[in-house]
Amino acid sequence: MITVPRGLVLSLAAMFSAYHVVLGFYSLTQPRSPVPAILALVVYGVATVLSLWPASPIRMPLWLAYFNIAVCAMLPLLVGSQLDGSVDNGYATWYVAAVGTLMTITATRRRPWLAGVGTAALVVHTVFWAGPAALGSMGVIGSVVWVAVAVILARALAKAGRDARQYALAEQEATEWQAAQEAHLYERQVRLAQTIRLAAPMLRRIIDQGGELNDEQRQESRYLEAAVRDEIRGRKLLNDAVRDAVMSARRRGAIVTLLDEGSIDDIRGAELDSVLNTLASAIDATTADTIIARTAGDGSATAVTVVGLSSADAKLSALGQESPEPEVNLWLEIPRNPVLIARSQR
Structure with missing residues (x-):
């Protein structure tokens, strides 16, 4: 003007x-x-x-x-x-x-x-x-x-x-909206590429065999399906170390759930890598049967909360006794600050 x-x-x-x-x-x-x-x-x-x-x-x-x-x-x-x-x-x-x-x-x-x-x-x-x-x-x-x-x-x-x-305000809002859409598009492309990388070999095998899979291949397909679900629900809770740790836990029979509710979208770079590497180490170290990793609420000093539950003793059920509640095998709050993460690991 x-x-x-x-x-x-x-x-x-x-x-x-x-x-x-x-x-x-x-x-x-x-x-x-x-x-x-x-x-x-x-x-x-x-x-x-x-x-x-x-x-x-x-x-x-x-x-x-x-x-x-x-x-x-x-x-x-x-x-x-x-x-x-x-x-x-x-x-x-x-x-x-x-x-x-x-x-x-x-x-x-x-x-x-x-x-x-x-x-x-x-x-x-x-x-x-x-x-x-x-x-x-x-x-x-x-x-x-x-x-x-x-x-x-x-x-x-x-x-x-x-x-x-x-x-000017409308232009700023339009620019922010366009940037958000481009970010969403980029994220979808990244998630799609990761999904294709995970599922493409098994899909080709299913096509080649006409859908006739043995028990081992069916179980592997279930693992891949869970991995694809992680890419959708886990979002920023995933890096290569977390993916490998989650897959190892599932192969030993654990049920793993990753839930990203968007509260760590502002964490980037080395800080995010520190949080995810701590999460991967926690999943690798636990023997819990059920593992749940979830982002903390907005405004919290905690980035991710990890809970591991162990099933009740099967021998008690066989003897007719009432099975106790699942035991908490793991409880970990991963802070957003890398300095606090380093102190908690000492």
């Missing part, structure tokens, strides 16, 4: 305001007494400096807007009290353009309604002081038009700014 430097706008407004001050001093010989006009020039100068102060916020403070309205009501009274409204006073009515400029600044600084109040005060004074016909000859209509144009432009620029921010 094209923007105009604020310093340039302030400089132009200051030049217009200074021009009115020059006209006011130039015409001091026309009023019956120059004192009220000089006081009006001083008050107008103070209001202008405060309104154009470079460090002030874009939206004019409410107290300053009310002060400007008071100045706009004061200028016609001070200057007009020393002039004759029935004649052409020339540059002595400099306050008309000054009020228009000050209210234009007020409207530009996002106080449109208060700018309208100050302009209305000028119109009412002119009508009562010099008559309705003076609205055109004294330039009051021009000041009203300035303020109206400033209000319209300020609203248009504010709307354009809001639209630009909305478009």
Whole structure:
């Protein structure tokens, strides 16, 4: 979006305001007494400096807007009290353009309604002081038009700014969505390639043998099916070491379940390798019949929780005694911090 430097706008407004001050001093010989006009020039100068102060916020403070309205009501009274409204006073009515400029600044600084109040005060004074016909000859209509144009432009620029921010936000969201979709696509491609690598040899064997498999081949197919399920449900809980450890545990008869719920998606690189290698070592070391590895909840200092359960003693069931609950053979919480992982392994 094209923007105009604020310093340039302030400089132009200051030049217009200074021009009115020059006209006011130039015409001091026309009023019956120059004192009220000089006081009006001083008050107008103070209001202008405060309104154009470079460090002030874009939206004019409410107290300053009310002060400007008071100045706009004061200028016609001070200057007009020393002039004759029935004649052409020339540059002595400099306050008309000054009020228009000050209210234009007020409207530009996002106080449109208060700018309208100050302009209305000028119109009412002119009508009562010099008559309705003076609205055109004294330039009051021009000041009203300035303020109206400033209000319209300020609203248009504010709307354009809001639209630009909305478009930028929409573009950012679209970019993030596209990045997420590309990441999902890449992950699907990786999972698909891994699945094909695991299952393709057995699928070719099934095709070659017409589906007639011996017991050993059927059991191997079950292992491969579980490995494919791990690729879907385990996601980031898998690396080559974990895959090998899980397959070894299944071949000895253990039931292994891997559940990744997305809470370790922010762990990458060496930290993730440390967590997964610890998980693989824990699966290799346990003799539990059932192993469950699951990611911890969001905000937890633990990355993965590993539980190993051993079945009840079969001899007790054979003797008719009530079988006890499965025993916890393994309970391990793998922290997210590699330093804590190293300490836990000592």
